[in-house]
Amino acid sequence: MGLALASWLLGAAPALAIVGPSTDGAALSSHIVMVLNRLGRTAGYCSGLVLAPTAVLTAAHCVPEGAAVKVHFRDEAGAPVLLDTEAVVRHPGYRADAIRTRERSIDLALIHLPARLPARFEATAIDAATPELGATFRLAGFGLTREGVATSSGQLRVALAVARQPLSPVLLWAQDRQGRGAGACTGDSGGPVFDARSDHALALMVWSSGAGALRCGALTQAIWLGPHRSWIEATMRAWGTAP
DSSP: OOOOOSSSSOOOSOOOOSBSSOEEOGGGGGGEEEEEEEETTEEEEEEEEEEETTEEEEOGGGSOTTOEEEEEEEOTTSOEEEEEOSEEEEOTTOOTTHHHHTOOOOOOEEEEOSSOOOTTOOOOOBOOOOOOTTOEEEEEESOOSSTTOTTSOSSOEEEEEEEOSSOOSSEEEEEOTTOSOOBOOTTOTTOEEEESSSSOEEEEEEEEEOSTTOOSSSEEEEEESGGGHHHHHHHHHHTTOOO
């Protein structure tokens, strides 16, 4: 779900995120940042989940090998802030060419920051989830609200989606219950899937598809975080960061 950008920063014009019907994500803004990457002449962006003042979880495909990675947010006055990153650790089960090779891939990566995020950001609890057909979740991210329109990104939005078949202990497959096209889009990779009633994160968005030739609005795929909590915690402890 990367999107080529002309520079590190997105445009300052107001924008939405999550295609289809969504709501403002201000209530969850203390848990989510943007993750920017630049590799050669190509740049992209994703969303990221705050796990500690110096640790952010995102999708591994959002932080490719060799890329310069920054964490982006806006300060209390609305001015853009870019933070350097100290380390990026991809899950050992991540396979960048998994689609071509038809391998299982754990598309997760942890980012270590050398400086703490502002106090308004809060560590997010990770809960294990038992897949249940029809269960409702909240998708949150900074991605596009209009597929293919780069200016329709940058503002945190939230949409409701429900679990659909196939049920899996590895992946969540979610869709808009009412069929109005709400779902992840470009830039929402690395964004969290929250419980419907709490700020606990259950999964991380990694892929989406749409109707026909579209890539957004029909189906959102996310990795359950519970099975990987031990890897997350061990990596953070190695950095001296308490999970």
